[in-house]
Amino acid sequence: MLQSNLLQTERLPLSGQGQFDQKEDGGIGELIKFGITFLRRQYLMIAVTAALSTAASLLYLRLAPPTYSAQVQVLLGNTRAQFVQQQSLLTEPAFDVSQIETQLQLLKSRATAAAVIEQLKLANDPELNEAEPSLLSLWQRLRPSVTSRPKDRQPELQGQPSEAVIDSFLDRLSANRIGYSNIIEINFNSSDPGRAADIVNAVAKAYVADQLDAKFDANRKATSWLQERLRDLGEQALTAQRAVDAYKAQNNIVSSDGKSIGDQQITELNARLAAARAQNSEARAKLTRYENLLGTDPAKSTLIVGLDAIGPDATTSSIITALRQQYLELSRREAELSARVGRDHLAVVNVRNRKHEFSNSIFEEVKRLAGISRSEFELATQRQQEIEKQLAQAVSQSRSTNSAELTIKDLESRAKGLRNLYDTFLQRYVGSSQQETFPITETRVVFPASPPQTKSKPKTKLVLAFGILGGLALGVALAFVRDVMDRVFRTSSQIEAALEIPCLSLVPLLRTPTGSTGRPSRAEDDPKQRTLSTVPAIHRAVVGMPLSRFAEAIRSIKLAIDHNPAKISNQVIGITSALPNEGKTTIAASLAQLIAQSGKRAIIVDCDLRNPSLTASLAPKALAGLIEVASGNRSLEEAIWRDPQTNLSFLPVVRKGPLIHTSEILCAETISRLFDRLRASYDYVVVDLPPLSPLVDVRATAPLVDCFVLVVEWGRTKIDVVQHALHTAPTIHESLVGTVLNKTDIKAMARYDANRSDYYDDSHYIRYGLSGS
Structure with missing residues (x-):
């Protein structure tokens, strides 16, 4: 029966049964079975803990006041019209992380908050004058008495909202960058969805207006400064040009196309010298290839193979081409005759002698072409040397030129720089003048905010999911601790x-x-x-x-x-x-x-x-x-x-x-x-x-x-x-x-002894006529 079977198996802890258990202990099936038995043992604690956590989540959802969040998106780096970009005085750098972070801080600045509070008259708003945010006032909602902040300061001081109102406003305001884009999302939390939309739209408009005012003021100041600077640059450029003309007339300096004649001659000689050096290098390389080929034995086949390395002179020569074809034909005939009659046959020897004759003829033609190449190399070397001498003479003459030319170059450079600077400032001045009449900022509202239809906090599904899953996790943890601390015998x-x-x-x-x-006990029974x-x-x-x-x-x-x-x-x-x-x-x-x-x-x-x-x-x-x-x-x-x-x-x-x-x-x-x-x-x-x-x-x-x-x-x-x-x-x-x-x-044993849970089934006893009790 059950106990007999258990006795037989339990007496083999060190034999085959023990080894079988060790093999199965690490299996996934054993782990799953342990998890099932663990849940069957501790399901009540897990269920109670999950129920309490869910009840706490429902209580929080019941007591926490709803908060609505309105969003508006603002685009940074608005593309301007082409004519506006050309006339813009201020540079338009691409936005990087630091610049976008700067814009976020401007959005959440106290100046923006004060402007919106003043525009919408929120200084006496009850929601902004609360001592704590609504999400942190659950204890006050549970208590009948609500502690209020002592109003020891006026809500407005000299037309400005109080610090507490601004802090409360900024606590509800948030701005974040969307991904890696140049779009900023502004959020404002309020218990009234309509008020949240109005405030967040006002924040976006105030930010755009502040950007526009800043650029308009910067353009106006830049225009005023440029006007004074242009007057000075015009006078300086005119004075510098007059000095150049007077110095040229005084020193009788002649130039062609703005350059001196000596500089033009040196430039021309440098170009000719570069071409001569290239021609000389090419002739030297050709002569080297001929000399390498002439150094081989004419009787060997390396002469024929090396013809391709000489260049186009050898490949285009009609004489070498004809001799080479005849040589190759004789080589083919020699190979055929050698295969049929052997290498020492008279016919093979005659063919081989003719091959040597053609090879010598090709060698003589190559010597003739090498001589021509040597003449070309000597001519190119002589031409290069002549150009180098001319260049050295020109450079020597250029160095001996008096210092008047350097002086005129300095005067011309200064006059040209002042003239270019004057043109640049003139263009900037025209653009700034036009920018004042066409004020625009790179920031714009993508889409205005509308009153939200659903509350943003607390999130019902998230709170319930957290309560249920957290309760289950806590229940499992407590049940596991309880199971580990259960130091009693059960299996x-x-x-x-x-x-x-x-x-x-x-x-x-x-x-x-x-x-x-047994027999009922009687008082008169004899103990003996x-x-x-x-x-x-x-x-x-x-x-x-x-x-x-x-x-x-x-x-x-x-x-x-x-x-x-x-x-x-x-x-x-x-x-x-x-x-x-x-x-x-x-x-x-x-x-x-x-x-x-x-x-x-x-x-x-x-x-x-x-x-x-x-x-x-x-x-x-x-x-x-x-x-x-x-x-x-x-x-x-x-x-x-x-x-x-x-x-x-x-x-x-x-x-x-x-x-x-x-x-x-x-x-x-x-x-x-x-x-x-x-x-x-x-x-x-x-x-x-x-x-x-x-x-x-x-x-x-x-x-x-x-x-x-x-x-x-x-x-x-x-x-x-x-x-x-x-x-x-x-x-x-x-x-x-x-x-x-x-x-x-016995009924609980299946929850503790997972490996032998089937042994505790009543059907095994009923089959042999035994009762479960």
């Missing part, structure tokens, strides 16, 4: 990983009535009969519900004890837990009932001397028990109680006074002899022991018990507590057969 894998011992069984939480079963007439239903469940998960889980415990390879004998079985109220007594009673019902001789001994809960539930009227038998006051037969339904024997503990040294009692030799008698009389001895943590009594029973079973409560017992309890009791740890995960919520 068998946790037990194996934390305690390094196998989990024998998952015992489900019983949901049976808490009453008693020692019959268990009233057994709690929870202790009788393994007998009353044999086809239940609970009974199958107890069978898994017994099977694990019987097949424990650690010890030869597992006759005495100790049932303990780390803390009280974990269900160890129920497990011990159910295990003993199951063993007795199977026909084995079984006895259950209550060794919890300080809190004998098993005795209180099975034999509350017992007059003698474990202590009396060990001390010799009563015989074993006089203290044992029996269950007539399962033939189970029970040795109770009778408390007749406070027991202080319980560990010494359990370590006594008499208790050891008593357990030897029980070993001899019964097949199984089930011992209900106290918990490990509060007491040390369990450690005293280590010599008496063959093996121990540790009961752990599902979802309650802390991992650290059990680890500490086993660490302080090493002898008990060594004798542990395994652990039992008690009071397990």
Whole structure:
């Protein structure tokens, strides 16, 4: 069944099953399965957190006042008419990032704000006179009393709006560049959409008007300055020209086309020298190619191949062309005859001799052409030398010219510069004069703003999306923290990983009535009969519900004890837990009932001397028990109680006074002899022991018990507590057969044990006739 299968798989943590799990742990499927189980475990916290966050978003949307944002776009760098650009006095540089940022600051300046406030008479506007922006006044909307700013200053001072009104206006005004364009978008926020559109349009108009006024004033000042400057430049240019003419007449300087005759001669000789040098270089290169070709052996084929490198003289020569064709024809015939009759045949030798004759003829023709080329090179060299001599003489004559020519050049340069400057200023003056009569700015409004139809803040969809998604994210985070902080045992894998011992069984939480079963108890019953007439239903469940998960889980415990390879004998079985109220007594009673019902001789001994809960539930009227038998006051037969339904024997503990040294009692030799008698009389001895943590009594029973079973409560017992309890009791740890995960919520196990979620399906039990309870 389920517990048997779990036992078999859990006993293989280091074998093939463990390796298979390691291979699958890193898969995407395991990650998805973990996420699903995590959501199934913590869905309630995630849902509650998301609901609270959504409710907070709705409350914010309900309390936050609506804000409408009107936009207007302004274009910088408006293209002017061509005639206006020619007449413009001021330069028109392309807008860069710094200039656009400057325009943005001008738009958001206090001067622009003051002009708009004065134009629209907004100095006493209630919205601008608020102490805080409307989006930050939620607390004031929740409170019945609204604190107002003390009006200790007049809203206007000498016709100007107050600083507070201007600051409030600028807080609602924003301007940004659209992408990488020259378009600026101006925004203004207001609770009234119509007022927002009017104000943002007024801001754009005020900015355009300010740009226009600035340019008009700059043009007017430039025109006035240019007029005075032109008068001075005209007089200076006229004086300089008169000085040039007088100096020429005085020194009798003659020039052609504004240049001296010596300069013209030097320029002409430089051009002729450059052409002569180029011709000389070409002749030298041709002669070099001829000499290289003549240096080869005429008998070899390199002479024929090198003809193409000489140039057009060799390729256009009719003699060389005819000789070369005949040479190539003989080469072809030589190759054919050599292939047919061999290289040493007389016909081949004759053809080869004729080839040599043609090769010598070509060589002689090349020598003739080389001589012609040498003559051309010598002639070009002589011409170059003559031109160089003429140029040197001209330069020498030019240097000997008196300083009068330099003086006239300086005078002409100064006169020309003044004349050009005068023409430039005259053109600027005409343009400035025309600009005053045609005022225009490069800034214009692309499209005026209209009253917005929808509010800009708060954005309903964005706030709701942020609330829902933020709530889900916060819920997942809180759920993850809660899941990580959940340091209790919930799966068998946790037990194996934390305690390094196998989990024998998952015992489900019983949901049976808490009453008693068996023959009704009568007041006149004789305690000496020692019959268990009233057994709690929870202790009788393994007998009353044999086809239940609970009974199958107890069978898994017994099977694990019987097949424990650690010890030869597992006759005495100790049932303990780390803390009280974990269900160890129920497990011990159910295990003993199951063993007795199977026909084995079984006895259950209550060794919890300080809190004998098993005795209180099975034999509350017992007059003698474990202590009396060990001390010799009563015989074993006089203290044992029996269950007539399962033939189970029970040795109770009778408390007749406070027991202080319980560990010494359990370590006594008499208790050891008593357990030897029980070993001899019964097949199984089930011992209900106290918990490990509060007491040390369990450690005293280590010599008496063959093996121990540790009961752990599902979802309650802390991992650290059990680890500490086993660490302080090493002898008990060594004798542990395994652990039992008690009071397990089977339906919830699928949410925690994702790898084995299919094992917890009721259909597996129903198929074999078992019930889910």
